[in-house]
Amino acid sequence: MREIKEVKPEVKPFQDLAKWATKAPEGEKLISTAYGDKVTKDLKFVDNKPGVHKPDPILVADHVTRKFGGMTAVDVEHFEIERHGITALIGPNGAGKTTFFNLMTGFDTPNTGEWRFDGRDMAHMQPEKVARMGMVRTFQLTKVMSRLTVLDNMLLGAPVQPGEGMFRSLIPGLWKKQEQENVEKAEALLERFLLIKKKDDFAGSLSGGQRKLLEMARALMRDPKLVMLDEPMAGVNPALKQSLLDHIMSLREEGTTVLFVEHDINMVRHIADWVTVMAEGKIVAEGQPKSVMNDPAVIDAYLGAHANIDLGDDSVLDLKESEEH
Ligand SMILES: Nc1ncnc2c1ncn2[C@@H]1O[C@H](COP(=O)(O)OP(=O)(O)OP(=O)(O)O)[C@@H](O)[C@H]1O
Ligand SMILES: [Mg+2]
Numbered sequence: 001m002r003e004i005k006e007v008k009p010e011v012k013p014f015q016d017l018a019k020w021a022t023k024a025p026e027g028e029k030l031i032s033t034a035y036g037d038k039v040t041k042d043l044k045f046v047d048n049k050p051g052v053h054k055p056d057p058i059l060v061a062d063h064v065t066r067k068f069g070g071m072t073a074v075d076v077e078h079f080e081i082e083r084h085g086i087t088a089l090i091g092p093n094g095a096g097k098t099t100f101f102n103l104m105t106g107f108d109t110p111n112t113g114e115w116r117f118d119g120r121d122m123a124h125m126q127p128e129k130v131a132r133m134g135m136v137r138t139f140q141l142t143k144v145m146s147r148l149t150v151l152d153n154m155l156l157g158a159p160v161q162p163g164e165g166m167f168r169s170l171i172p173g174l175w176k177k178q179e180q181e182n183v184e185k186a187e188a189l190l191e192r193f194l195l196i197k198k199k200d201d202f203a204g205s206l207s208g209g210q211r212k213l214l215e216m217a218r219a220l221m222r223d224p225k226l227v228m229l230d231e232p233m234a235g236v237n238p239a240l241k242q243s244l245l246d247h248i249m250s251l252r253e254e255g256t257t258v259l260f261v262e263h264d265i266n267m268v269r270h271i272a273d274w275v276t277v278m279a280e281g282k283i284v285a286e287g288q289p290k291s292v293m294n295d296p297a298v299i300d301a302y303l304g305a306h307a308n309i310d311l312g313d314d315s316v317l318d319l320k321e322s323e324e325h
Helices: 034-043 097-104 127-133 150-156 172-192 208-222 238-254 265-271 296-305 314-324
Strands: 057-068 071-082 086-090 112-117 135-137 226-230 257-261 274-279 282-287
Touching: 034 071, 034 238, 057 097, 071 097, 071 257, 071 282, 086 097, 086 238, 086 265, 097 135, 097 226, 097 257, 127 135, 135 208, 150 172, 150 208, 172 208, 208 226, 208 238, 238 257, 238 265, 274 296, 282 296
Parallel strands: 086 257, 086 274, 135 226, 226 257
Antiparallel strands: 057 071, 057 112, 274 282
């Protein structure tokens, strides 16, 4: 009789996210949903109300306002983002979501307000320093450099070494090693985001969706503690969308906290641990994805903007799926 050898699945290192995610590829086991489970448990008992306190916030903002002329674009009284969670920031066009991102990450200056990231005061900090602290964002309108290659765009996302300049440049061994590590990291991320074949192409030749992926991959060059994605799914084709969703969920399992803006409420309901709703600059509702869409304040906010928005009615999803089959 032939001996049957027990084949033990090789356990991938925790960081090797391309090989697993929410749905492990065939033959591989999902390693962990530990952070997802913890966040679900922790947020279960948090009230669904705007500005509510959370058990373990990584970002805490207070009295943040931004006015453009006579118009108040952001007026956030209190907002907390739960560590290790995936928080969706939703709201109609012009609600102030992008402006809020700009303020938190140092790309714009508020009229009033303070915010702490991981316990540190972040007001008046330049974007580069904010990124160095571990808070990295992507842009709604991608900011990839069209005339640089995909790989060079990635390398632009690499952290600036504190000693860069005269001293380091005198010791080639030091920066060569760093450079090599950056290239390896960039290539691993490009692999994960299915862009590796394009690494030597100009970023300008990428499709809109691929640019979104490149921006997200570039943000990860810094191993952020909090990644803020401004409409990461916009313009990405449906096949890539699924893998992007998996990437976002696998980020959580790596320990990264995610805040993302998204208009497709069905997407939000599928991946978010928590949903925060902005309208006219204010946070008007917060809560579990399942219940927040039924909040009258949310319905009001959207009805004020578009009369016929789909607020995540599952029957619509079923209909779409059955049309596809
Ligand atoms: N630099 C600026 N100068 C003047 N007004 C601005 C500026 N940036 C944003 N605004 C205004 O502030 C408000 C909030 O805009 P913001 O881009 O933050 O909204 P948003 O929620 O990101 O919308 P969308 O979903 O369309 O991206 C809008 O009324 C917008 O016109
Ligand atoms: Mg926006």
